[in-house]
Amino acid sequence: MTTTALKARKEFGKTLASDIAHRLRNEIVTCQLKPNESLKFDALRLSFGASFTTLREALTLLVAEGLVVAEEQRGYKVAPVTLEDLHDLTHARILIEVDLMRRSIEKGDDDWEIRVISSLHRLARIEERAPEDYASNTEWKATHRQFHEALVSASGSPTLLAVRNSLFDRAERYRNLSAMFRPHPRDKVGEHRALMQAAIGRKADQACDLIRSHIQTTSNNVAKYAAGVISAG
Amino acid sequence: MTTTALKARKEFGKTLASDIAHRLRNEIVTCQLKPNESLKFDALRLSFGASFTTLREALTLLVAEGLVVAEEQRGYKVAPVTLEDLHDLTHARILIEVDLMRRSIEKGDDDWEIRVISSLHRLARIEERAPEDYASNTEWKATHRQFHEALVSASGSPTLLAVRNSLFDRAERYRNLSAMFRPHPRDKVGEHRALMQAAIGRKADQACDLIRSHIQTTSNNVAKYAAGVISAG
């Protein structure tokens, strides 16, 4: 009853499988589990303390999100990273995020404005406290995610929002990868503030242009700094 | 050794779970399994002849595709159909399909043209043979799917194509639902032919307009004829 190290423990989701999916997702996005790394059941069982079938269910979830690939009868592995995939991903993100942004600006109410403003404020504070390496800060990453989520949260499109979330995770993995090699993070606080102002000011065209170039330049930076570790595709 | 009725049999995918997902998907899309119907494991085990965990994996897959919803600790059920969901779905489909169409027209090579032309030809032949009720014809449905898939198949975007496929399934369920109540299917052969001609003729703007209105009017028809069986949302 006292051994908790190997025993699976629920923290997040209600079921063990969704909880393990959550933890696995995190390890993949942060590249603790490296691209192409094969996910053997014995090893996973050891580190997550769950049984074959529970792990299998968690992996199935991540396959659907594009973070894991299944080679039938030959197991699972962490999805590879390639330049081609990065381009594909970036294109899809821009298409969807721009649409969500425009409709969020149309429909956003007072609560939406508050969510956007307060998450940006929190983000700025974190950057003030640790101006050097905020991009590798776990708290910054979570808040950064919340800010972008807040921007599109009034769009009223559950389907596209769900897709957007998967794509955001996949993109964050690439960002983390490039952060390992990039000397210093570029100053993003300005971009985020401009985004907030355009959104709250209901300047839809401007906000869409900003989000488009925000995603595009981030992707370009990843391609530049992570080129070494990304396979040719 | 001779009893095959209850024994699970692989037909499609390599693993039993993906095969069962395929069969379940089909039953949901064709509304043999009705919206909101609860998917109890005992019943599924009986009709699919697989064990709890295998079924669970298949269901997890379908949850990711939006055809099944999971209520944690309280089982699975067929995703509900609502007017709100139909609108959301239609919006997402137009956004994605238009983008894929434009890029397919840009990049499409000779093989692409052949795929588009031959699938349209097959579709027209089926409609000739059974002009009355082709829309409830299984072969027509499969060919119709292939035609639309062919149109966007040269886009070179695995991510958006995967999303498109899920959305197509979800939309087909609504189409099947409305077909139960619609007196006679409207004549679609003209629309499909125009779509083909615009695509092959590399008239991108025109093709995008056509696909947009094709999806939109289909959705409007569904809303009109299936309003009775679709919950208010």
Place this chain on the structure above:
DNA sequence: ATGGTAGATATTTTCGAAAATAGTTGAAAT
């Protein structure tokens, strides 16, 4: 040496039982 095959090993996939959780029924108390 090379290519192929049989046996042995490693790994994934599937199963049905056991544990955990939700839902239901019915008796006792107010």
Place this chain on the structure above:
DNA sequence: ATTTCAACTATTTTCGAAAATATCTACCAT
């Protein structure tokens, strides 16, 4: 009649063993 709570039933969720499949190794034939 209504509420409460406890025992019971129904159902989902998790487990580890067993079956199926792939991979590796050693040996033989060419």
